[in-house]
Amino acid sequence: MKEKAYIRSLQKTGKSTFIVSLPREWVLSSGLEKGEKVLLELLDDGSIRIKPYTIKEKPQLTERTVALEVKQEETWGIERLLIAYYEAGYNTIVIRQKPYLSEELRNEVRRVLLRLSGLEIVEESSDQLILQVIIDESQIPIKRTLERMENIVRSMVLDLKKGIARKNTKILESIIERDNELDKFYFFLGRQAVVAIKGRRSALNMGLEETVLVLPYKTYGKCLEEMGDTLVSVTRYILSRSDKLDINRLLEIFNYLEKSFEWAVKAFKEDSEEAVKAVSNLYTSFFLSFEQQIYEPDAMILSASRFLSLCIDVLEAHVEKQALVRS
Template sequence: MEYTGTRRVQKFGRSTLMVSLPADWVKKVGLKPGDNVAIEVLDDGSIKVKPLTYETKKLRKTIYIRISKLTSEELVSRMLYAAYVIGFDTVTIEVIDGYLTEPQLKTLRRMARSLIGVEIVGQSPNKLTLQFFVDPTKYSLPGLIGRMCNLIKSMLQHLVLGIAEKQHFFSEVLELETELDRVYTLSVRQLVLASQDTSLAKAIGITTSLVTAYRAIAKSLEDAGDALSAAAFELNNLSEEQLTKLDQAIDYLKESSEMLITITDRLMRALIERDLILANKILNALREFDNYIRRYHLLLFKSYGLDETYLIIRSILEKMSWAATSIESAAEVLFDISFAFRSPEIDLEKLGAETII
């Protein structure tokens, strides 16, 4: 039920101002004389009033999904993912015309393992109940984004080690990408919940007005992980002889990786500090990285022509460029956030404008 209208501000005593509460709302939430309420000042200057009993007694969100034994496991997977991201606490999936099939069960168990905080809490031949044990106040958004940045840095390190050492490092990149997806999905859940609750948004380190911006950053980092995972998958399928041919390019690949690691590290710091100048430096560094890759492409072609070694190295560099482009998208949004944080007055000289190229 929505309550709209106006109330006259009245004076109570010498200096206290008072506004009456809507009677229907008071009745709905069970407010009584003498009860305490929580008052929160929002970003737009308005206030939110919540009874403390209502504040601490959050209703659990439960969804029941009825499917057929013929329902594809892909659809089951998408529905469970959506329930997690939207912010449900409990999901019950029931087959109405038989029993859960083996592919459906395998999919649900795989999904439970791939989502942070998800456990199967009830099961019968035709029904499965999953509960999401995620306390949203325990996961700050900057912390989750920072975790994604650290995973990308680790993926880059393992990628170069795999080329140099010819060991298990490519497989580890794929494992790290799986963890990156888990953190990304949790960050989306956090953002959806924060968009509905300003107090939660504040608790996890953002404002509701920045939910869309932070989701764009998280998605860009997830895309960067996909690019590095694609490179690792390709390298993992090369023969030892083909990998050995890459030794002659290991210095260039290592330098490319180190450049992206430095950029990602700066991105993480700029996000925490909302540093406008550092965000600008990141964008400049990414432009330099793009120029570096272009020059190296030309050098490779002059050295090897269109032989197999050139084609393999070019493919890996293209995927690193894909990762860099994704990181650039995140950096552009971060620049906007930092700009908004500094407004309405920005003194570039005080911020170190002399360092801006």
């Protein structure tokens, strides 16, 4: 059949629905009648393919499988491998160990799975484990993943202040445990980023108008993850020196962290120039207030400086996002 091209005007009905007419010749040749359904496929190049819909029509999911042969002495490396393949977008991971799976390997795999959303053991035998991702990451907005990470970091900062003020070690210890949850969402974000880059349709489902926007969102997520790591380091330092700390000084430092964090989040999410200036001012104010201690081996000041630098990195991600939106 000779290819033909048609030009149609886009019409709008209601507040948010757009419609376009189909060529009569195509409708008749496809045997379609009024009320019948057609299938619209959003292609990776941004175009749309239209064809008659049948009940058998289902979106085809790309199955990516990798097999790992683990030697008895290599159990220690399974964590990084699982995280790497998970973030790379693999749907099925097969783990084999001869002559049989050691109990150490089984336990290590189960421990790692606690940090990887949606990856589950679906089949198990004496020498093999089959892991499969049972959630569709493309159906979860990437902003929702980031919001969860923001909430975890926010709770860590607030509980640092609360734990110090109340001298409550239980509160402080809970901050360290929370870092695993933060890592879990960061790994999931990495997987979402890979899936978005590989398919425009998936990117749209995740709320990205342009696939390239995944880059500043991934950068932002990395900043949040590193903020969590920094807060864990601060917490461990406090727990190890709880009887030698200046509470008022610590609370002053944490106030800087809290305010900088909230303004940085506002800058990235709302494109607020006021927030950008606020973060910059707090950053400068902190270094002026603690200028003497910065050049001394003070773990608290160094960690706080790292956290504030990450807030500045968030501003850079904000600028990158703005540039991509406007281009």
